Amino acid sequence: MRLAATALALGLGVFAFAAQAQQITGAGATFPAPVYTKWGEAAKAAAGLELNYQAIGSGGGQNQILNRTVDFGASDAPMDPAKLESGKLLQLPTVMGAVVPIVNLPGIASNQLKLTGPLLTEIYAGKIVKWNDPKLVELNPGFALPNLAIAPVYRADGSGTTFVFASYLSAVSPEWKEKVGAATSVKWPAGTGSKGNDGVSATVANLKGAIGYVENAFASQNKLTTAQLRNRDGKFVSPTEAAFVAAASNGDWANAKNFAVNLIDQAGAASWPIVSATFILLPKDPKDPARSANVRKFFEWAYKSGDAIAKGLDYIALPAAVKEAALKTWSAEIK
Amino acid sequence: MSATLSVIPGPAKDMNASLALGRKRKRANRIVKTLCLTATGLGLIFLASILATLLSKGIAGLSLTVFTTSTLPPGSHGGLLNAIVGTLIQTVLGAAIGTPIGLMVGTYLAEYARDSALGNAVRFVSDILLSAPSILIGLFVYQIVVSPLGGFSGFAGCLALALIVIPIVVRTTEDMLRLIPSQLREAVIGLGAPKWKMIVLICYRAAREGIVTGILLAVARISGETAPLLFTSLGNLNWSLSLTKPMASLPVTIYQYAGSAFQDWVDLAWAGALLITAAVLAVNIVARTLLRGRK
Numbered sequence: 001m002r003l004a005a006t007a008l009a010l011g012l013g014v015f016a017f018a019a020q021a022q023q024i025t026g027a028g029a030t031f032p033a034p035v036y037t038k039w040g041e042a043a044k045a046a047a048g049l050e051l052n053y054q055a056i057g058s059g060g061g062q063n064q065i066l067n068r069t070v071d072f073g074a075s076d077a078p079m080d081p082a083k084l085e086s087g088k089l090l091q092l093p094t095v096m097g098a099v100v101p102i103v104n105l106p107g108i109a110s111n112q113l114k115l116t117g118p119l120l121t122e123i124y125a126g127k128i129v130k131w132n133d134p135k136l137v138e139l140n141p142g143f144a145l146p147n148l149a150i151a152p153v154y155r156a157d158g159s160g161t162t163f164v165f166a167s168y169l170s171a172v173s174p175e176w177k178e179k180v181g182a183a184t185s186v187k188w189p190a191g192t193g194s195k196g197n198d199g200v201s202a203t204v205a206n207l208k209g210a211i212g213y214v215e216n217a218f219a220s221q222n223k224l225t226t227a228q229l230r231n232r233d234g235k236f237v238s239p240t241e242a243a244f245v246a247a248a249s250n251g252d253w254a255n256a257k258n259f260a261v262n263l264i265d266q267a268g269a270a271s272w273p274i275v276s277a278t279f280i281l282l283p284k285d286p287k288d289p290a291r292s293a294n295v296r297k298f299f300e301w302a303y304k305s306g307d308a309i310a311k312g313l314d315y316i317a318l319p320a321a322v323k324e325a326a327l328k329t330w331s332a333e334i335k
Numbered sequence: 336m337s338a339t340l341s342v343i344p345g346p347a348k349d350m351n352a353s354l355a356l357g358r359k360r361k362r363a364n365r366i367v368k369t370l371c372l373t374a375t376g377l378g379l380i381f382l383a384s385i386l387a388t389l390l391s392k393g394i395a396g397l398s399l400t401v402f403t404t405s406t407l408p409p410g411s412h413g414g415l416l417n418a419i420v421g422t423l424i425q426t427v428l429g430a431a432i433g434t435p436i437g438l439m440v441g442t443y444l445a446e447y448a449r450d451s452a453l454g455n456a457v458r459f460v461s462d463i464l465l466s467a468p469s470i471l472i473g474l475f476v477y478q479i480v481v482s483p484l485g486g487f488s489g490f491a492g493c494l495a496l497a498l499i500v501i502p503i504v505v506r507t508t509e510d511m512l513r514l515i516p517s518q519l520r521e522a523v524i525g526l527g528a529p530k531w532k533m534i535v536l537i538c539y540r541a542a543r544e545g546i547v548t549g550i551l552l553a554v555a556r557i558s559g560e561t562a563p564l565l566f567t568s569l570g571n572l573n574w575s576l577s578l579t580k581p582m583a584s585l586p587v588t589i590y591q592y593a594g595s596a597f598q599d600w601v602d603l604a605w606a607g608a609l610l611i612t613a614a615v616l617a618v619n620i621v622a623r624t625l626l627r628g629r630k
Binding site for chain 2 (some may be wrong): 023025027034036037038040050051052053054055056067068069070195196197198199217218221222258287313
């Protein structure tokens with residue numbers, strides 16, 4: 001009895017001490033979570049705003065903002081225009097990132113192995129099954145590729161990374177586009193599934209002969225073995241910041257509806273072929289204008305002062321013109 | 336029975352057969368004993384290896400900042416303060432909401448509705464709730480609280496946890512009250528006491544140990560629950576004690592940090608797992624010593 005009374009007193013005490021700071025709640029994609037939280041930390045000091053961003057996945061972010069349970073949603077895959085319309089949502093880009101192939105091959109260091117988009121398609125379609133396949137040997141004459149089975153690893157959960165990677169495979173292979181396509185989860189013809197970026201990396205790290213795809217921030221933070229890719233111009237490029245920026249600067253933002261720009265397989269000798277933007281989703285009819293204004297204040301701050309933080313975490317900042325256009329649209333669509 | 340008896344040979348009649356039978360029984364006994372010991376050993380090995388992993392990885396992540404700082408972005412040397420406090424608040428409030436309801440339902444089932452149709456129906460529903468996946472409870476609270484109110488909140492998390500507490504407390508309370516001999520009840524009634532006095536002053540007192548154990552089991556269970564909190568209290572990166580805003584919790588933080596790309600987050604996840612395990616262990620030990628002391 002006394003215990004229950006103490007518990008109740010504690011609970012009431014907690015009510016009394018409840019802090020009333022200006023809080024913004026966002027939820028969605030896991031990919032931008034590190035940069036959003038880091039922005040949140042810096043903006044708290046600079047602009048007095050507390051961001052609570054919960055990485056529940058792109059699909060979850062879309063659903064939560066449709067249900068209006070959060071102040072903004074976040075998604076790696078651009079939302080279907082019809083759904084944006086019916087859900088009264090505004091979609092804006094925040095940062096860009098890249099997806100990189102990772103491999104586990106004895107004797108092969110990072111960025112030594114050369115791959116092409118069509119070869120990746122054939123590997124994930126189960127058509128190339130050995131690392132010493134003539135097509136791979138021809139591309140990599142300097143290395144003695146072993147007679148080892150290739151184990152493709154994909155994301156078992158719905159994922160923006162899968163959407164970006166499958167978009168790339170669809171862009172380079174009409175057959176893939178027709179048979180498998182691009183979505184947050186697709187029907188993989190071959191390979192095994194793992195949950196999350198961490199699951200894919202762990203499986204690839206533990207399985208000799210495995211190949212997988214992860215977001216670049218993940219590969220560089222965990223020092224995974226990445227591979228080179230041949231870009232649209234026929235040049236082999238390593239997954240470096242310069243290669244990502246080269247691809248990002250080529251994006252045709254002006255003609256992208258809802259900012260859903262396509263950055264996959266961009267032209268340019270230095271371009272990395274698998275780059276994509278990540279988006280936030282905002283209600284056009286905010287219930288609470290004060291909170292809506294706080295969200296705007298936060299992202300305005302991030303556009304203006306967040307580039308260095310994004311770069312430090314291996315993301316690519318948006319071009320200045322795109323940020324300007326995004327803020328203009330924001331002002332026009334949300335009063 | 337008589338057939339079995341006639342099969343067993345007496346020692347005087349057939350010494351050899353009797354010895355053979357004895358050997359056979361001993362052999363069977365040894366085999367079953369070995370199997371039992373192996374099973375126990377396997378269970379203990381798993382438990383020990385879980386605890387060893389938890390200790391070795393968790394202690395590495397433990398430091399003073401874990402208790403003094405809230406969660407921070409990767410590389411900023413954050414702690415778990417907001418998650419620890421959030422879990423304490425939600426567990427205590429969840430238990431405080433769920434326990435009285437569970438106690439009353441359990442009492443109703445044991446004392447008022449033992450064999451009635453309504454009692455059986457309530458018992459059946461409560462048992463289903465007991466085995467319902469906790470993610471369903473989270474989704475239920477999401478649908479009836481979070482979605483209509485338009486926001487995740489610590490209070491929704493407390494409600495979800497309370498819904499898990501109720502069936503556990505119902506079951507243990509009913510079972511414990513049913514163990515009390517009917518002579519005791521008859522004696523109380525025979526002395527002229529009303530039924531409510533019998534329940535409150537005699538039955539509860541006699542069943543106290545079991546009922547308290549049930550409540551503590553429920554507390555231990557909800558302190559480690561992730562699924563019902565994912566879509567109710569959501570989680571909070573910042574220090575917040577408001578029940579109307581999203582609230583952090585240790586299990587959700589562990590869930591998010593354990594699979595992250597950043598080593599300091601992974602270390603914190605292990606430290607958090609160690610803290611929960613230690614807390615649940617402490618609750619159990621304290622409860623046992625308290626109960627033993629009162630006896």
